[in-house]
Amino acid sequence: MGIIATSRLKSPWIMHFDNSSCNGCDIEVLASLTPLYDIERFGIVNMGNPKHTDVLVVTGPVNRRTARVLKNLYDQIADPKMVIAVGTCSISGGVFHNCYNVLGGVDKVVPVDVYVPGCAARPEAIIDGVVMALQKLAKLQGVAL
Amino acid sequence: MNAWIIAIVTVIVAPFIGGFLAGIDRRITARLQGRFGPPILQPFYDFFKLLGKSKIAASRLQLMWIYAYLVLMITALLFLVLRLDILLMMFILGFAGVCFALGGFSSRSPYSHLGANRELMQMLAYEPVLLFLALGVYAQNGSFLISQIYASPTPLISRLWPIFIALLVILTIKLRKSPFDLSTSHHAHQELVKGIMTEYSGPYYALIELTEWYEIVLVLGIVSLFVANPLWVGIIIALAAYVLELFVDNITARMTVGWMVRFVWSVGVTLCILNLIWFWVFAAFKGVS
Numbered sequence: 001m002g003i004i005a006t007s008r009l010k011s012p013w014i015m016h017f018d019n020s021s022c023n024g025c026d027i028e029v030l031a032s033l034t035p036l037y038d039i040e041r042f043g044i045v046n047m048g049n050p051k052h053t054d055v056l057v058v059t060g061p062v063n064r065r066t067a068r069v070l071k072n073l074y075d076q077i078a079d080p081k082m083v084i085a086v087g088t089c090s091i092s093g094g095v096f097h098n099c100y101n102v103l104g105g106v107d108k109v110v111p112v113d114v115y116v117p118g119c120a121a122r123p124e125a126i127i128d129g130v131v132m133a134l135q136k137l138a139k140l141q142g143v144a145l
Numbered sequence: 146m147n148a149w150i151i152a153i154v155t156v157i158v159a160p161f162i163g164g165f166l167a168g169i170d171r172r173i174t175a176r177l178q179g180r181f182g183p184p185i186l187q188p189f190y191d192f193f194k195l196l197g198k199s200k201i202a203a204s205r206l207q208l209m210w211i212y213a214y215l216v217l218m219i220t221a222l223l224f225l226v227l228r229l230d231i232l233l234m235m236f237i238l239g240f241a242g243v244c245f246a247l248g249g250f251s252s253r254s255p256y257s258h259l260g261a262n263r264e265l266m267q268m269l270a271y272e273p274v275l276l277f278l279a280l281g282v283y284a285q286n287g288s289f290l291i292s293q294i295y296a297s298p299t300p301l302i303s304r305l306w307p308i309f310i311a312l313l314v315i316l317t318i319k320l321r322k323s324p325f326d327l328s329t330s331h332h333a334h335q336e337l338v339k340g341i342m343t344e345y346s347g348p349y350y351a352l353i354e355l356t357e358w359y360e361i362v363l364v365l366g367i368v369s370l371f372v373a374n375p376l377w378v379g380i381i382i383a384l385a386a387y388v389l390e391l392f393v394d395n396i397t398a399r400m401t402v403g404w405m406v407r408f409v410w411s412v413g414v415t416l417c418i419l420n421l422i423w424f425w426v427f428a429a430f431k432g433v434s
Contacts, residue, residue, distance in 0.1 A: 007194040035178055079198065
């Protein structure tokens with residue numbers, strides 16, 4: 001199992017899902033995928049397909065429409081999987097918390113591993129969030145990152 | 146007995162070569178895009194990670210086709226290294242492609258179907274050129290056997306260079322590189338998610354990666370046949386062709402399926418037919434004099 005546990009830490013493929021965000025965090029997520037930060041150095045690739053994903057990056061507050069989409073996407077990801085909530089809205093609902101259609105943070109629907117605060121979260125913070133998710137996975141498996 | 150040893154060594158060593166080439170591909174692509182790029186061993190990390198994921202299958206039939214794809218690809222590669230019949234090798238390679246397309250059709254995802262349709266169109270584009278390649282080999286050597294290519298003193302490229310040019314175009318399609326990365330694009334998630342591979346997850350997706358590594362070795366092996374006599378020259382030419390494909394991949398944009406078929410049939414097939422006609426005329430004159 002050693003080689004598989006090590007490989008898991010070296011190739012986290014991410015998928016980005018936008019609940020009902022204002023697009024601020026989405027632009028920052030996409031900015032963190034650009035050559036400036038070059039996250040492919042760490043094996044991070046944006047897959048856009050839940051069946052190939054390891055890390056689900058969610059932005060924006062969950063509303064009644066997107067809740068079932070988010071649940072569906074989460075269920076399609078093969079284990080082991082991680083969820084990262086990016087931005088204040090995805091943590092608590094943010095400025096949208098008392099809207100009639102908003103349920104609140106992402107953790108109302110799926111279990112969240114790492115919370116990345118910020119409005120909008122900076123690309124450095126998002127990359128740091130992915131690294132923290134990997135540290136958590138490493139700790140679970142008992143492997144050094 | 147010797148053939149068995151060669152076969153076993155090939156089955157074990159070929160994925161390592163293919164994965165290593167895929168790693169170099171990602172590194173060079175990153176450098177061309179002004180990035181640093183992942184480690185060379187990244188494809189192997191991806192492969193083992195996928196093996197460790199839980200098994201989710203869209204349908205049972207899909208798995209049968211994907212195993213058939215892997216086994217037929219290995220069989221085609223064994224035909225090459227054991228120096229058997231090149232025509233039969235092309236047919237087995239074609240059947241492997243069909244299995245992959247049928248695997249795409251056997252789940253109900255529209256993206257998978259779209260990718261499988263495009264895979265069939267890609268086969269429509271490249272199969273005639275591969276067939277003409279086999280005919281060209283017969284025209285020059287009077288035999289379809291690959292061992293005859295190695296035994297012949299004149300390299301294939303001296304008389305079959307138009308077919309070689311057509312083969313370089315085919316190589317782009319077979320390696321799924323831009324401008325022909327249509328059925329399963331590595332970088333166009335907006336258009337068709339992952340095309341024909343959309344519905345494979347975890348270990349089954351790892352099997353596809355493994356088959357792709359065998360495929361890289363196989364198609365580069367076919368390229369190396371063109372200068373078979375000092376084999377190292379052929380291998381260098383094959384590696385140079387691979388690097389050329391990486392550059393082409395990075396400087397071109399993805400084209401449409403119709404354009405691909407028109408381009409390959411007009412340029413590739415015409416080159417092949419002209420080459421064979423030239424052979425025929427050559428043989429006729431030789432008979433007169």
